[in-house]
Amino acid sequence: MVDQLLVVTDQAMKMVREARDAESDPAGLALWIEVVGTRGNAYDYDLYFQNASDARSSDVVQAGTGDGDVPVVIPVSSVDLVRGAQLDWSDEDDGGLVMINPNAPASAGGLPDGVIEGDFSSEVSQRVLAVIENDINRAIAGHGGYAELVATGEDTAYVRMMGGCQGCGLAAVTLSQGIEVAIKQAVPEIRRVVDVTNHAAGTDPYYQASKK
Numbered sequence: 001m002v003d004q005l006l007v008v009t010d011q012a013m014k015m016v017r018e019a020r021d022a023e024s025d026p027a028g029l030a031l032w033i034e035v036v037g038t039r040g041n042a043y044d045y046d047l048y049f050q051n052a053s054d055a056r057s058s059d060v061v062q063a064g065t066g067d068g069d070v071p072v073v074i075p076v077s078s079v080d081l082v083r084g085a086q087l088d089w090s091d092e093d094d095g096g097l098v099m100i101n102p103n104a105p106a107s108a109g110g111l112p113d114g115v116i117e118g119d120f121s122s123e124v125s126q127r128v129l130a131v132i133e134n135d136i137n138r139a140i141a142g143h144g145g146y147a148e149l150v151a152t153g154e155d156t157a158y159v160r161m162m163g164g165c166q167g168c169g170l171a172a173v174t175l176s177q178g179i180e181v182a183i184k185q186a187v188p189e190i191r192r193v194v195d196v197t198n199h200a201a202g203t204d205p206y207y208q209a210s211k212k
Contacts, residue, residue, distance in 0.1 A: 005062055005083055007086040009086065010066075011088070014089075016031050019049075020070050026049075029050065030061070030073045032074075033046075034074070035078040042104060043082075052073060058076040059073055060079050061073050084102050085099055085102065087100075115158065117151050120149065127187045147160070150196055156193070157193050158194050159194070
């Protein structure tokens with residue numbers, strides 16, 4: 001058992017505890033935090049409740065620091081990726097858990113070979129462009145942000161988030177719960193949406209990931 005691989009703030013733990021207690025059978029449940037991919041220059045996470053007893057010997061099981069705290073399990077594949085990170089709570093946008101992580105994925109080196117930025121000649125690209133311009137950008141305009149299509153390749157759309165979305169701590173949520181869903185529903189040929197934004201260059205994000 002390893003303590004404080006990941007820091008969970010008191011407010012975040014309070015919300016996790018309330019969510020765990022609302023489960024039909026909360027006894028024995030832990031909060032599992034797993035890195036499941038990348039979006040731009042940040043990791044993408046899956047947070048879920050599962051029995052702590054399901055953890056393998058190679059996984060990290062982190063006990064809480066207070067009475068009644070929910071244990072946190074980090075699968076071995078994610079341990080080095082979240083080491084030193086902090087799970088916090090934000091009251092912005094109806095509230096939510098926010099991961100503040102000093103670690104970042106290695107640069108993907110731009111678009112894959114054969115995918116040309118700005119080539120929207122295909123019929124699929126035109127349909128994705130229509131969704132972004134007519135639906136998505138209207139929805140996120142209130143946050144001072146907008147999205148733009150960078151390219152499409154095979155079953156993937158490459159999107160850049162600009163304005164208030166660039167550098168925003170909730171950009172991954174906007175992408176996964178808004179942009180990605182809208183594009184996939186309207187253009188079923190697209191099965192994956194990749195964020196190629198340089199979020200580190202954002203100068204006026206709607207929500208800052210770090211409160212430094």
